Amino acid sequence: MRIHVVDHPLVAHKLTTLRDRRTDSATFRRLADELVTLLAYEATRDVRTEQVDIETPVTSTTGVKLSYPRPLVVPILRAGIGMLDGMVRLLPTAEVGFIGMVRDEETLQASTYANRLPSDLSGRQVYVLDPMLATGGTLVAAIRELIGRGADDVTAVVLLAAPEGVETMERELAGSPVTVVAAAVDERLDEHGYIVPGLGDAGDRLYGSA
Numbered sequence: 001m002r003i004h005v006v007d008h009p010l011v012a013h014k015l016t017t018l019r020d021r022r023t024d025s026a027t028f029r030r031l032a033d034e035l036v037t038l039l040a041y042e043a044t045r046d047v048r049t050e051q052v053d054i055e056t057p058v059t060s061t062t063g064v065k066l067s068y069p070r071p072l073v074v075p076i077l078r079a080g081i082g083m084l085d086g087m088v089r090l091l092p093t094a095e096v097g098f099i100g101m102v103r104d105e106e107t108l109q110a111s112t113y114a115n116r117l118p119s120d121l122s123g124r125q126v127y128v129l130d131p132m133l134a135t136g137g138t139l140v141a142a143i144r145e146l147i148g149r150g151a152d153d154v155t156a157v158v159l160l161a162a163p164e165g166v167e168t169m170e171r172e173l174a175g176s177p178v179t180v181v182a183a184a185v186d187e188r189l190d191e192h193g194y195i196v197p198g199l200g201d202a203g204d205r206l207y208g209s210a
């Protein structure tokens with residue numbers, strides 16, 4: 001597993017407003033969308049393409065287009081939905097699958113309550129979206145499911161990561177074709193498994209505390 005932290009002043013600027021407790025849901029949703037677009041630029045650096053011949057108004061030339069099989073984008077419900085539009089805007093040919101997961105607030109164990117994925121992901125590049133990589137339990141389980149279905153290149157796009165979660169992913173997914181792209185790696189987790197300084201509960205800040 002490798003991790004890439006996107007070091008860019010626009011990312012840092014938007015992330016600071018996202019962290020601010022005074023930022024309302026509408027602004028939070030817009031900033032999450034904008035941040036994903038910036039992270040997606042890095043996350044798709046190795047997206048597969050193929051050569052195509054085209055005619056410009058002036059002459060013939062050779063270019064590239066996104067190749068088949070199409071990349072798969074998988075937001076992890078609920079909070080990952082806030083990252084979906086920003087990602088597919090940059091990957092117009094992408095197919096979208098869904099995994100619904102929730103973390104028990106006491107035990108911090110993640111469980112899966114919904115799964116709508118292609119059964120065969122052989123040879124597919126997959127982009128998993130979840131704003132928060134805290135203990136890592138959620139992403140490890142989601143990525144194991146994708147690799148189990150044959151995905152051979154998985155990139156997790158997250159807004160914030162905790163060092164504890166990065167370590168867990170490195171240990172649990174050692175040797176797997178996995179990349180994490182993050183806007184920042186924060187200091188630590190607190191005793192409730194929240195990222196510090198973090199931004200609070202991403203799902204609640206996007207969608208309320210239902």
Ligand SMILES: O=P(O)(O)OC[C@H]1O[C@H](OP(=O)(O)OP(=O)(O)O)[C@H](O)[C@@H]1O
Nearest residue numbers: 078079102103133134135136137138203
């Ligand atoms: O790395 P972990 O310790 O597993 O924690 C991270 C997970 O926790 C949050 O989801 P939550 O369970 O709050 O669900 P939600 O998206 O519905 O709010 C977050 O969106 C991640 O999916």
Ligand SMILES: O=c1cc[nH]c(=O)[nH]1
Nearest residue numbers: 134194195200201202
């Ligand atoms: O800080 C955290 C940790 C897990 N999930 C969140 O939404 N926020």
Ligand SMILES: [Mg+2]
Nearest residue numbers: 201202203204
């Ligand atoms: Mg939540």
